Amino acid sequence: MENSEQEKNIIMRFSNVILRLPSVFILEAIYHARTRFISTTTTKDTVAETIAHDWGLEPHMVTIGTQYLGYFVAFLLHALPLRMLIKMYKFVLIGMMLLVAHLLSDHFISTQIINPLNSQLPMITIFLIQSAISLFCAWLVDTKHVWVFSVYLLPMVASSCSLPLDVQEMVHKTAQIITLTGVTVFTLSNILVPYRMALIGYKTLQEYVELYGIVSVIFAVYNRFxxxxxxxxxxxxxxxxxxxxxxxxxxxxxxxxxxxxxxxxxxxxxxxxxxxxxxxxxxxxxxxxxxxxxxxxxxxxxxxxxxxxxxxxxxxxxxxxxxxxxxxxxxxxxxxxxxxxxxxxxxxxxxxxxxxxxxxxxxxxxxxxxxxxxxxxxxxxxxxxxxxxxxxxxxxxxxxxxxxxxxxxxxxxxxxxxxxxxxxxxxxxxxxxxxxxxxRSEPWESLDDIVYSIHALCHVLEFGLALSVLFYGGMESLHADYNIVGGVVILVHCYFNVWQRAQAGWQSFLGRREAAHKINSLPSASKLELSALQDVCAICFEEMKFAKVTPCHHFFHNVCLRRWLYVQDKCPLCHNSIIPGKNGASSDANNDNRMAAPHGLDVNLGQ
Known part of the structure; x- marks a missing residue:
């Protein structure tokens, strides 16, 4: 069941893309046609002038009318829901099939008038094609009244009954009149459908604006078009x-x-x-x-x-x-x-x-x-x-x-x-x-310094690139006329790529130097203290062969504590100040208490 639903969704998405694709081709064709018309307005033998001469209109009226019609069709292909879009394609396809049926019938009558014995398409072939068109159109509209689309079979029926050629031509014209009448009635009966749909769309748009706001509506329209x-x-x-x-x-x-x-x-x-x-x-x-x-x-x-x-x-x-x-x-x-x-x-x-x-x-x-x-x-x-x-x-x-x-x-x-x-x-x-x-079998104490040096080297190279661009821009401005845009670009480049990089690098250097100074001010743990402690670093949870001792008598790796000091000056365990001289009273009191207590008890309390 789930697979069938997924397949159905995939088919619907594929149909939604393929059926709306002609709208973009229509817009592309309108753009090129308008550009071509503008570039050929000085010439006399244009297609627009020929059409305008035949219908008694101005050439620009024909061009503007064609553009508006193309925009309207493209808008419909974009805006219509998928169900209505499929229905519209059905009617367009039926119209094309009826046009093919008309051309086949016209070809048959013309051949019968000129030379009945030298027809490129035999009557039986045309009859089968017309029958297939009738069945296909009836299947598209889901009706059993196949006779509605079978009027162009009448000329062949008249020919098979050996009726005169003028009667066959009259039957062909009658079929043409019946088809045009049906298409006209259908068009007039549905002429207000675009207006009704536009009115429904306008009311729906108003409701969406009231519920979700204008920004959400803009994104929804963007996603549709x-x-x-x-x-x-x-x-x-x-x-x-x-x-x-x-x-x-x-x-x-x-x-x-x-x-x-x-x-x-x-x-x-x-x-x-x-x-x-x-x-x-x-x-x-x-x-x-x-x-x-x-x-x-x-x-x-x-x-x-x-x-x-x-x-x-x-x-x-x-x-x-x-x-x-x-x-x-x-x-x-x-x-x-x-x-x-x-x-x-x-x-x-x-x-x-x-x-x-x-x-x-x-x-x-x-x-x-x-x-x-x-x-x-x-x-x-x-x-x-x-x-x-x-x-x-x-x-x-x-x-x-x-x-x-x-x-x-x-x-x-x-x-x-x-x-x-x-x-x-x-x-x-x-x-x-x-x-x-x-x-390595032992921890690499200087690894953090090397990593920092690599980061610093990369930043120096980036800063050097920024300076080289700045230098080249300055040299170019001295040897050529420079506009305002170029000057703005140099200023923006100086601020973001030179000044901010230099400031960030300097702040990082100062922070690291301050952290190193803090670490150097703390005493190192002796081997006797580490052997008596028999514990891991509370930051990285690894064995300590070298450690620093905080004023609150907690033990940490040098590198781990230095990384911690980049963020704050509090002890990771008891949150007392690590820097000597800050919160001195509380630190002295804590030290006195810890000196009076047994060493193992102090460690347990600290953890």
Whole structure:
């Protein structure tokens, strides 16, 4: 039962996407037709002028009317519920079938008039096709009155009865009149249906606004009109068609070009309207999401696919692409300029995706090192991905510098990409340190200092990248005319990437130096005290061969206590101040009490 329900839901979702897909193609066609009409207004022999001349209308009236009709149809395909949408498609399909029946009947009568003995389609074949059309239309509307759709069988019945040709032609015209009359009556009887549905939709919208607020309604409308899967299939269809056009040209030199140029040229050709740009953004989002899912499967397996955060679902990359396209006016550029700009934009998007992959990788590789996992394959997967995250940004940056001339914008883009390589290198070094620590027989007291040094080195490299970008921007401003936007970019870069990084690094250094000073002010435990204690560190629960003694006479590892002092100055067990001179009275009283009590009792009370 559950499987059937799931299959039904999958079919309904698939139908919801496929049946609404033509709406985006209609919008795309309207945009291109309007652009083409504007560019050909100076010419005389346009399709719009021909139609206008036949009907006695102005060309712009025909064009505007066609646009509004297309927008209305696209709106219906987006807004109608699935049940009503299926019903509308049924009626459209019946209309197309009746048109085919009319054309077959007209072909039959024309053949009978011109040359009855030289017909391309025999009468029996046309009769079978007309019968199939009648049965199919009756099945679509779920009626047993098949005769309603069988009027175009009358000309063939008249021909089989050897009636004169003028009688057969009159019967054909009669069938045409009956069909047109039926279609007209049906259309007039349902002409108010769109108005009623619009009224129901308006009242429903008002109720939703009152219940859930305007923001929820905006998101609901967005989810109805901008279904990601629809735009994904739409753009992939355009892209596949463009690739087919490239490779189907016999005289084209596309096989002699590099495949990356063909890909970017195809993307540029599929990015000529707002609808195709939206489709490209959704395609990038899904591609980034797929890449992140594959990376997560590669690292953790299929059991860890749940719980992706919003930033790890690929939407960041799609939104970034849309903002950059709007900022650079991508749709207004020529093809070569569009290809160059798309290559830079895709580099930025790929850099963001690589950073998201690192955010998935970092806790995995550190957890492997901390847990000392014996699964060699898990370690191989993490290390191989680290190597990939270090090599890929370097390769992309080198490629970008070989294609474009160095400027401030390019330096900022490349530096943001290289930061991922630096962070990955730091995580990999820490991983190897933890793995080496697990192989030691004694605790590595200076491990925390080395890890801190690696973090500090990574921050220094990041700070150096930020300074190099700042220096290059300053040198460029001296040798060229610099606009306000460039100055704002330098100021923002100075604040976020230089000043804040330097301030955070300095605060971290001061905090660590203060913690080291606090630890050095505490006495070290002697071997006699540790042997009498026979206990573990209350922070890490491991055996103590070296320890520091707090003023409240509690024993902790040096490294563990220093990490604790990064957060607060209270003892982890009794919450008294660890720093000499603070809460002196209470500390002295506690020390006096502990000196008067037996040593073992004091330890038990402390724990």
């Amino acid at each position: 901008f279904v990601p899967m629809i735009y994904l299939i739409f753009w992939l269809s355009l892209f596949a068609h463009r690739l087919y056009v490239y490779y189907s040209k016999k005289d084209s030199h596309v096989f002699q070009e590099q495949w990356i140029l063909v890909i970017f040229a195809s993307i540029a050709d599929c990015c000529e309207s707002p609808w195709s740009l939206i489709g490209l953004c959704y395609t990038v989002s899904y591609s980034a999401f797929l890449l992140l899912v594959l990376c997560k499967i590669y690292l953790k397996g299929f059991s860890e696919l749940g719980g992706q955060s919003f930033l790890h679902r690929g939407w960041t990359e799609g939104i970034t692409l849309m903002l950059l396209a709007m900022e650079t006016e991508l749709l207004q550029l020529k093809k070569l300029e569009k290809i160059l700009l798309l290559s830079v934009v895709m580099f930025i998007v790929l850099s963001s995706t690589i950073q998201s992959v690192y955010e998935i990788l970092d806790p995995v590789i550190l957890a492997l090192a901390a847990s000392n996992s014996r699964n060699v394959f898990n370690h191989f997967r993490a290390i191989s991905m680290c190597i990939g995250l270090m090599v890929t940004p370097l390769y992309l940056s080198l490629t970008l510098f070989t294609v474009f001339e160095a400027d401030l914008w390019l330096m900022i883009i490349v530096s943001s990409c290289l930061l991922t390589a630096i962070q990955t290198l730091g995580s990999l070094m820490i991983y190897f340190l933890f793995m080496a620590d697990h192989r």
